[in-house]
Amino acid sequence: MIATLDHVQKRFKGKRVLEDVALQIKEGEIVGIIGGNGSGKTTILRMLAGLMYADQGETTVHGKKINIGEFPGNIGLLIETPRFIERLTGMENLKMLARIQNKIDEQRIRETMKHFFLDPDLKDPVKTYSLGMNQRLGLVQAFMEEPKLLLLDEPTNALDEKSRARFEEVLLEARSKGASAVIVSHHQDEIARLCDRVYLIEEGTLKEVTKQ
Amino acid sequence: MNYYFKKHTLLFSILAILFAVGATMTGIEHSIIWTGGPYKPGINSFLFLALFSHFELLSVIVPLFIIILVSDLTARQWFSDIKVWSIVRGGYARFIRQNFLNIIVMITAFIVVADVLSLIGLMIVSGNTWTMDTYTIAPGLGGHHGPILTMLLLFFFQWLQAIFYATVTFLFLQITKRRWETLVYPFLFLSITPILLIYVLAFIGEKYLFQRISAGLVHKGLSNQPIIDNLTAWIGGSLLIVLVTFIIMTIKRRKGLVR
Numbered sequence: 001m002i003a004t005l006d007h008v009q010k011r012f013k014g015k016r017v018l019e020d021v022a023l024q025i026k027e028g029e030i031v032g033i034i035g036g037n038g039s040g041k042t043t044i045l046r047m048l049a050g051l052m053y054a055d056q057g058e059t060t061v062h063g064k065k066i067n068i069g070e071f072p073g074n075i076g077l078l079i080e081t082p083r084f085i086e087r088l089t090g091m092e093n094l095k096m097l098a099r100i101q102n103k104i105d106e107q108r109i110r111e112t113m114k115h116f117f118l119d120p121d122l123k124d125p126v127k128t129y130s131l132g133m134n135q136r137l138g139l140v141q142a143f144m145e146e147p148k149l150l151l152l153d154e155p156t157n158a159l160d161e162k163s164r165a166r167f168e169e170v171l172l173e174a175r176s177k178g179a180s181a182v183i184v185s186h187h188q189d190e191i192a193r194l195c196d197r198v199y200l201i202e203e204g205t206l207k208e209v210t211k212q
Numbered sequence: 213m214n215y216y217f218k219k220h221t222l223l224f225s226i227l228a229i230l231f232a233v234g235a236t237m238t239g240i241e242h243s244i245i246w247t248g249g250p251y252k253p254g255i256n257s258f259l260f261l262a263l264f265s266h267f268e269l270l271s272v273i274v275p276l277f278i279i280i281l282v283s284d285l286t287a288r289q290w291f292s293d294i295k296v297w298s299i300v301r302g303g304y305a306r307f308i309r310q311n312f313l314n315i316i317v318m319i320t321a322f323i324v325v326a327d328v329l330s331l332i333g334l335m336i337v338s339g340n341t342w343t344m345d346t347y348t349i350a351p352g353l354g355g356h357h358g359p360i361l362t363m364l365l366l367f368f369f370q371w372l373q374a375i376f377y378a379t380v381t382f383l384f385l386q387i388t389k390r391r392w393e394t395l396v397y398p399f400l401f402l403s404i405t406p407i408l409l410i411y412v413l414a415f416i417g418e419k420y421l422f423q424r425i426s427a428g429l430v431h432k433g434l435s436n437q438p439i440i441d442n443l444t445a446w447i448g449g450s451l452l453i454v455l456v457t458f459i460i461m462t463i464k465r466r467k468g469l470v471r
Contacts, residue, residue, distance in 0.1 A: 049300055052468035068466060069304060077300055083292040087219050093294065100302040141297060 001060070002027050002149055002180045003048055003072075008057035009204075010043055017043055019204030021057070025149070030171070030181045032195035034188060034209075039201045041184040042079060045151045048182065049077050061149065076147035078155055082138030086127035090137045091120050094144065103145050112144040113137075115170055117163060131158035143170055150174065150181035156190060168194060217318075223284050224322060227277045231326035234270035236333035238262035254343035255334035257430075259327065260350065260366045264426040271426070275402050278319065278377040283385075283394040285318055286311055290385055296469055304465065315382065319374045327367070351432035353439070365439070369426060372446035377402065379453040386460045 003025040010018040017040040025031050033041050046052035047059050050071040058065055061072035084093040094109050110120040116136040135158045156164045185191050191198055199206040239258035262270045289295055299307045346362040347355030353362055381398045388394050425445045428438035
């Protein structure tokens with residue numbers, strides 16, 4: 001298993017958001033989560049990323065239990081509308097992030113940007129980017145280091161058809177290389193098409209749904 | 213130099229020039245009112261008078277310069293997703309450590325550049341006159357140290373003071389959500405707290421208030437132990453603020469790292 005949530009419970013200001021969530025993600029598997037606003041979809045992604053902790057239950061990623069202050073590493077994360085440093089260019093933002101792990105070179109960033117129809121040589125700062133460009137830059141950030149686990153919240157928000165198709169292509173290519181993904185989306189057709197398993201989150205619990 | 217620092221350079225340069233202009237104005241003012249005496253003050257004593265005397269405008273504005281610089285350096289990163297993405301890639305401790313290091317490097321560079329520009333400005337208006345009499349440079353130090361050591365001590369206190377202002381800004385970065393808040397609240401805190409202290413802690417005496425602490429270095433008789441006062445105030449104050457920041461960060465960390 002690349003990641004598991006073992007009977008996880010989470011409360012926010014006394015309100016129980018996750019009641020008893022159990023989820024197992026295998027290597028090379030794409031798991032989809034659907035559900036209404038505020039149902040706890042994003043909370044699940046945050047827990048898997050080590051950004052939030054369960055009140056009860058365990059989160060395990062890459063075979064290691066996530067304790068307070070620990071991060072699983074080797075994950076690609078995109079939660080909500082991405083916000084970059086507005087006065088830097090897209091390339092400068094990505095280089096800043098790439099330098100932290102030093103796993104990839106500039107060439108790899110350029111290639112990933114081109115994959116998502118972004119010009120690596122664009123000198124305009126991110127504040128001039130359209131919503132779609134910003135979202136694609138967020139996806140580049142998540143995919144560029146070829147992480148083993150991708151956690152994507154509404155990844156196709158603000159994307160046109162062409163970019164959506166490219167996203168699916170890149171995701172499937174990542175899977176073919178052994179990466180796993182958890183995708184949260186309102187687009188049920190997209191989830192059904194891309195995911196091996198789909199879960200509905202309702203009243204704090206996950207229920208596997210049959211793909212249509 | 214990374215991109216982040218490069219974009220910061222313009223603001224850094226403007227503030228350093230304003231700093232130098234402020235110090236030069238003080239030099240002009242004091243050159244005019246100098247009525248003769250055993251030692252004609254030099255550009256070094258003008259600079260430190262401008263920095264530490266609570267009667268000088270520059271000493272009031274410097275905290276604001278530091279707040280603006282620290283806010284510009286950290287808040288853009290802090291209020292974007294770059295913060296979370298950096299933490300996920302390199303860990304929380306590394307991210308915080310890098311931020312602190314960036315702040316310290318930037319403040320040190322700012323003080324060096326601003327002081328050098330100020331001395332050049334003062335040299336232009338007052339000539340290349342340096343005070344070698346340590347009692348004239350820093351009466352509060354009693355002339356017990358050589359001129360080089362005296363200047364190094366004053367530079368060190370200037371740096372400690374700036375670190376204190378930076379830690380206050382960093383503290384407010386943890387409890388605010390917008391960039392302007394990281395400018396306004398630290399400045400209000402630094403300007404209002406001393407006034408409150410006068411009333412609440414009247415028994416301590418004015419000489420221990422923020423604006424007065426360093427004045428003891430350049431004004432005779434304001435404090436008997438300016439070195440102890442400065443070390444206690446700026447190091448103790450910074451450590452206290454860092455402790456409070458650490459507690460807030462730990463609480464927020466347990467709640468969850470969200471934008």
